[in-house]
Amino acid sequence: MFLPLGMKRSGTVVKDLKDNNLSAAHALIDGKMQVVEPSILDMTGAASSGTSTASDMAKLILMLLNKGSYGGKSILKAETVAEIFKRSMVSKIEFSDLPPISETTGFYYGLGVDSYDYVGHHIIEKGGALAGVRTVMTLVPDKNAGIVILANLNLTAFPEAVRAYYLNQLLGIDPEAEQKEILARNVQLKQLLAPPPAPANPGKFNGTLQSLVGIYENDYYGRCEILPDGDALKVQCGPAKYPATLKHWSNGAFLMLFPGATQAPASTTFAIGEDGKADSFATEALGIFKRVKEKK
Structure with a gap:
């Protein structure tokens, strides 16, 4: 679809960024703005992310608003675009769903897009956030209007603030109506990746670190x-041995932390078997990993 739309600077993998005219990803680390490495999700391609520019995205928006046509050519069938926009699943409103999205608008999933109802209009949207990047594309089909906001900083409500201002202005509402709430939520967003405060009196781990050492497997994420890492533990995942730290927190609960500006420590607990060794571990982010039994 990129080729017929003339989206020459767009792709689905990081290697598509072939020139130096690109934005650097940023994140607030220890209160300081820093350049960070972009997320590399090339293994899952378009199922995870894309690379593009504002001008290229404008072509995509025009095609979708024109029911699949662009520049006098049919890129997608009109019924295909209608199917993409159709509501397939109801979703609950999450903390990161900022105004104008609320319990009164609802929130739904389509085929690769989200949608909600706002003052009588069906809004089509797709947002995303990776290391040092936060974006949102918003369409109002019955107004033949749309906008895309690309921010090279994660944990910022800037795209949603611009989106809300644009929608309200387009639909005849005070553009400033929700800005104060969005700015307040922006402060909370920045706290999402902050590590939890250290417990005043952390409980002891009654087992041994050696009892946790071993290979564990998850059906989705693999092994x-x-x-052991000195007097602590470390984790290596997958064939690339993607690293994480693992530190005891309190009462047998550990914190697992992978590298990256958008990673938060994940609470990790272990189930100990009759032999005194861990049979499995579970994290809030990755689910349950079961120990791979040694062959005798």
Whole structure:
């Protein structure tokens, strides 16, 4: 679809960024703005992310608003665009769903897009956030209007603030109506990745770190190995041995932290078997990993 739309600077993998005219990803680390490495999700391609520019995205928006046509050519069938926009699943409103999205607008999933109802209009949207990047594309089909906001900073409500201002202005509402709430929520967003405060009196881990060492497996993520690291532990996941730290927190609960500006420590607990070794571990982010039994 990129080729017939003339989206020459767009792709689905990081290697598509072939020139130096690109934005650097940024994140607030320890209160300071820093350049960070972009997320590399090339293995899952378009199922995870895309690379593009504002001008290229404008072509995509025009095609979708024109029911699949662009520049006098049919890129997608009109019924295909209608199917993409159709509501397939109801979703609950999450903390990161900022105004004008609310319990009164509802929130739904379509085929690769989201949607909600706002003052009598069906809004089509697609947002995303990766390391140092936060974006949103918003369409109002019955107004033949749309906007895309690309921010090279994660954990910022800037795209949603611009989106809300644009929608309200377009639909005849005070553009400033929700800005104060969005700015207040922006402060909370920045706290999402902050580590939890240290417990005043952390409880002890009654087992041994050695009892946790071993290879564990998850049907979706594959294998992760927990290894001794001096007087602590470390984790290596997948064939690339993607690293994480693992530190005891309190009462047998550990914190697992992978590298990256958008990673938060994940609470990790272990189930100990009759032999005194961990049978499995569970994290809030990745689910349950079961120990791979040694062959005798």
